[in-house]
Amino acid sequence: MKTEGPQVVEQTLNPFHICQRQVLGACQALGLEPAVYEILKQPLRVMEIAVPVAMDDGRVETFIGWRSQHNDALGPYKGGLRFHPEVTMDEVKALSMWMTFKCAVLALPYGGGKGAVRCDPRRLSRGELERLSRGFIQRVSPIVGPDKDIPAPDVYTNPQIMAWMVDEFSRIREYNTFGLMTGKPLILGGSAGRSEATGRGCVYTCLEAMKRLGIPVEGARVVVQGFGNAGSVAARLMHERGARVIAVNDSRGSIFNGQGLEPAAVLEYKAQTGSVVGFPGAAAISNDELLQLECEVLIPAAMENQITARIAGGVQARIIGEAANGPTTPEADQILFDRGRLVLPDILASAGGVTVSYFEWVQNQSGYYWPEEEINQKLEIWMVRAFNHVFQMFQEQKVPMRHAAFMQAVKRVADGMRVRGWLG
Ligand code: GLU
Numbered sequence: 001m002k003t004e005g006p007q008v009v010e011q012t013l014n015p016f017h018i019c020q021r022q023v024l025g026a027c028q029a030l031g032l033e034p035a036v037y038e039i040l041k042q043p044l045r046v047m048e049i050a051v052p053v054a055m056d057d058g059r060v061e062t063f064i065g066w067r068s069q070h071n072d073a074l075g076p077y078k079g080g081l082r083f084h085p086e087v088t089m090d091e092v093k094a095l096s097m098w099m100t101f102k103c104a105v106l107a108l109p110y111g112g113g114k115g116a117v118r119c120d121p122r123r124l125s126r127g128e129l130e131r132l133s134r135g136f137i138q139r140v141s142p143i144v145g146p147d148k149d150i151p152a153p154d155v156y157t158n159p160q161i162m163a164w165m166v167d168e169f170s171r172i173r174e175y176n177t178f179g180l181m182t183g184k185p186l187i188l189g190g191s192a193g194r195s196e197a198t199g200r201g202c203v204y205t206c207l208e209a210m211k212r213l214g215i216p217v218e219g220a221r222v223v224v225q226g227f228g229n230a231g232s233v234a235a236r237l238m239h240e241r242g243a244r245v246i247a248v249n250d251s252r253g254s255i256f257n258g259q260g261l262e263p264a265a266v267l268e269y270k271a272q273t274g275s276v277v278g279f280p281g282a283a284a285i286s287n288d289e290l291l292q293l294e295c296e297v298l299i300p301a302a303m304e305n306q307i308t309a310r311i312a313g314g315v316q317a318r319i320i321g322e323a324a325n326g327p328t329t330p331e332a333d334q335i336l337f338d339r340g341r342l343v344l345p346d347i348l349a350s351a352g353g354v355t356v357s358y359f360e361w362v363q364n365q366s367g368y369y370w371p372e373e374e375i376n377q378k379l380e381i382w383m384v385r386a387f388n389h390v391f392q393m394f395q396e397q398k399v400p401m402r403h404a405a406f407m408q409a410v411k412r413v414a415d416g417m418r419v420r421g422w423l424g
Helices: 014-028 034-040 090-106 126-143 159-173 197-213 229-241 261-271 287-290 330-338 352-366 374-396 400-422
Strands: 045-054 060-071 076-085 112-117 149-153 220-227 244-250 255-256 283-285 297-300 319-321 342-344
Touching: 014 034, 014 330, 014 400, 034 060, 034 400, 045 090, 045 126, 045 374, 060 076, 060 090, 060 126, 060 255, 090 112, 090 352, 090 374, 112 126, 112 149, 149 159, 149 352, 197 220, 197 229, 197 244, 197 297, 197 319, 197 342, 197 352, 220 229, 220 287, 229 244, 229 261, 229 297, 229 342, 244 261, 244 287, 244 319, 255 287, 261 374, 287 330, 319 352, 330 342, 374 400
Parallel strands: 076 112, 076 149, 220 244, 220 297, 297 319, 319 342
Antiparallel strands: 045 060, 060 112, 244 255, 255 283
């Protein structure tokens, strides 16, 4: 096809350019008409907002934020909301694109969106955080809603923030719109199982991959980068199934114990001290050492661009289950593929969260709530089905799992756009 690709330099770490390359690669492999990439190469809409917040000390501070809506051919935009001091607009654009394809890999009836506010929530008081959350949703209220665009938690946002936003939006609309956000507290229409869903979904794909590669779970060595919502749950669930979690880390440092850590105890320690660093009986290691430890499964569950070309040559894990968005750079991806490592791509392995978000939204729309057991069973069915589709293509076409996942997702979105008459 003649479509011009993104203007990228090799080794780029800009997630927006990385995502464009992934999409272009899938369009070319599928031999799609140029209109597909022409539409998918950027979000359909990006709203930039400024949110002035009355701070506790009497000052007014303005925070910059965005909501990026990539594509809604298959349903309302869907995706999280990130509060982070270093977030950029390109990052938000990329994350919204990844959401389109994540939802498509799982066959969810959604498009992709993402939002962010540049702030450090760890340095805001509860009142400041609440005012910022309410201010954000006021600004984006014209473009979001249960049938338009449905935000959810992401890095450093949580059910309480979702609750403030639902409350504010309900006030603006003058009726209760619980279906606006997912990842809400249970009492406000949240779903059982949602808070664990990203970690749990990642574990389901890792277990499936281990089965395919003939790696027994009992005693398997697991390394988890990032001990937040996704990472800590993934560590605990792998441990519960008999695997040995030998190393974990957070933004302050990494800990290692070859005999295996007790994830629940590490979580408790982190709750008390603010970090996993210094956990009794564990040795301090560096982040690079953690990523290159000898192990069966590595779960990057932190931020983008963690496994770079510099790191990839030394990665020992047989399986890399991406619970984070965009943790592996394209160059690293190729190195891992050439070295026979199986990368379970983010748009598959981190899709558990949005899948249970979908269940939450369905429950809100119908007003009928399901027990946790049913949620987890359904999640497993959806994750394993998506894994099998991608794995089949990986085996048949001998391409990296990520490429296979993008091909399936892009084809689905293209089919949707074609029948809607968007492709000319
Ligand atoms: N922020 C999560 C993700 O990146 C969940 C999104 C959602 O539930 O809509 O997949």
